[in-house]
Amino acid sequence: MRINQITGIREKIFREKISNIRHASFLYFSLSLKLMSAEEENEQVQQYSDNEKDTVFEKEFFPHVNAMYNFAYRLTFDEDDAKDLVQDTFMKAYRFINSFQQGTNAKAWLFRILKNSFINDFRKKSKQPTKVDYQEVESYYNSEKVDSPITSDLRVESVQHMIGDEISNALNSLEVDFRTVIILCDLEGFKYDEMAKILDIPIGTVRSRLHRARNLLKEKLRDYANKMGYK
């Protein structure tokens, strides 16, 4: 009887969890943003007045709008989608602004919201089907093949001959998770620990993903170089 009761309660909790899963993920998201900002300064979460909100947006958020649009565009490859994604990000930033500690790393905070919006809301409704089963990608790229450096040489001179398009195309052809770490590190200049927070992964994973991403990028560049007859 007792066991039945306990099982019953657990089932009830489970059902409620399912129905509340959207709410729960919302709460989790809000909490993780709080942690991210509060961790840095080790201070209490604050309440902003409307005026203060405007100031934070003007002084700390809007200066990053171009970088955010570039990131969004390199995730979606579509101007309208990129614009929507940036707007969504700012709407969320407004909603969760009390989780942001003024003077902390606004750019990383915003990039994290953007990346989460892309994964949670955007990939689902996007025209492109989700191509990446992350587990699969990670284990595939864990194989020797990708980890071992390219033996057939890609020469510095070949790369120097390349124009922007070739570099840009090579970057864009990488799977989104690998593309993302290169964008964050090389284009946006984020530090490893900032990337770990933006992507919700340990620093060790940031480094190994970056390592693989760079090997893949070099493979693409070497293909271009061969095709163009540099060598």
Place this chain on the structure above:
Amino acid sequence: MGSLLSKWFGNFGKKQCAERNKCLDILNIVLDGEATEEQKEYLESHIDLCLPCLNDYKLEKTIKELLQSKCENPQVPTGLIEAIKSKISEKTV
């Protein structure tokens, strides 16, 4: 002295570095500006002696610089900030 020279030339002229993966890892950490003093010293003294890793260093550096300078950024739509501001004020009214 003779043996030192031949060691130097032997190392410098080699085609492969036995620890290439480790070196590649460290040189990227250095280029990303995240290296410890120890890692920096290791890399400096290593690429003095190891031609393959010196080439790797130059290659990684070139690619990183090209990514920064040649990846054209898309044109940010005009009025994006204004659009965001009006969206926010719609929601809050």
